[in-house]
Amino acid sequence: MRGEETQVTLSMPEFNIIAAVAYREFGLKIIPEKMMMVQSRLRHRLRALNLPDFDAYSRMLDTPQGIDERRFLVSALTTNVSHFHREPHHFDLLVKALAPELKQRIQAKERIRIWSAGCSNGQEPYSIAMRLLQVEPNLTQTDFRILATDIDPKVISFATEGAYGSRLLSGVPDKDRRQFFKEKPNHSIVSDELRKYVTFRELNLLATWPMQHQFDAIFCRNVVIYFDVETQEKLWPRFNASLAKRGVFFLGHSERIALPGKCGFKSIGPTAYEKCVAATGIPSTKIRGQNGTS
Structure with a gap:
């Protein structure tokens, strides 16, 4: 299962849907150059949701049923780096x-x-x-x-x-x-x-x-x-x-x-x-x- 999952790739139309949801819902501006990063960070969500590919994921994400998943989306696409007494x-x-x-x-x-x-x-x-x-x-x-x-x-x-x-x-x-x-x-x-x-x-x-x-x-x-x-x-x-x-x-x-x-x-x-x-x-x-x- 894990070996098959690593072969799942993200197409440009699927990326565009995910990027549009991220911008509309959270203001995140994701440029096409980040496509491989998005693919890497979201592959585990396909496994968690038992979805076969990014087409199914992107279609689910942009529906009312995808509201809960959008919270996981923003978690995957943002980087939480901080430390005490920073700056x-x-x-x-x-x-x-x-x-x-x-x-x-x-x-x-x-x-x-x-x-x-x-x-x-x-x-x-x-x-x-x-x-x-x-x-x-x-x-x-x-x-x-x-x-x-x-x-x-x-x-x-x-x-x-x-x-x-x-x-x-x-x-x-x-x-x-x-x-x-x-x-x-x-x-x-x-x-x-x-x-x-x-x-x-x-x-x-x-x-x-x-x-x-x-x-x-x-x-x-x-x-x-x-x-x-x-x-x-x-x-x-x-x-x-x-x-x-x-x-x-x-x-x-x-x-x-x-x-x-x-x-x-x-x-x-x-x-x-x-x-x-x-x-x-x-x-x-x-x-x-x-x-x-x-």
Whole structure:
């Protein structure tokens, strides 16, 4: 069976259907040069679904019956690579942005909210929580929460469990491991004290955003690189609308807002922006017709 499966090939018409579904549902722009990658990553789905070829798969995918399979599709076509304290200058900028008013807000018991959009395996939101709790331990005395979302249900499940092997813990200082993790024989688990500040949810960024409150900071790093320019430009005003006054917005190292002022942002550092005015354009609802999960 496995030998036969490896001979199943993906034709261009089948690729076009899969690429069209990926773009329509998730905003993923897959160019024809990625055809062999798509073929390799989706062969296991044929076996899982007991389908004979990619023709049957592509036809099933683009029907109402293929809704559940589309979640597996996005998991297969995206790469979840992350590590703790990635791009540390962003965490420095976050502290710098929040520090001037942080103590007063804690004393007033004000809400402090941060969104990790595209949280992958969870290292980013846990890193945010660790850094802020180290800078200001009294955050425990106020309403401090981090929302962590991703389109991939597999990584949401992994991040919620919070169990990391030594390779995934690279970059975490020993003192942080002692403070924020429970050591097990072959891995470490995020402590209950850290875990309580982070909530994980499945969310498609192109769908409706169910959040009712604005955020002091939004991290959306190494996510929009999968989107074309048109989709990115529709997302910028939505992120702006979801930020509180002078909130900060972080992108990945290879991502940029071409005209930040037009979208209500100003640059404050490498791939880091501050909300300066409310952007005009699409409100914080869905871009196309996708269904999202809060």
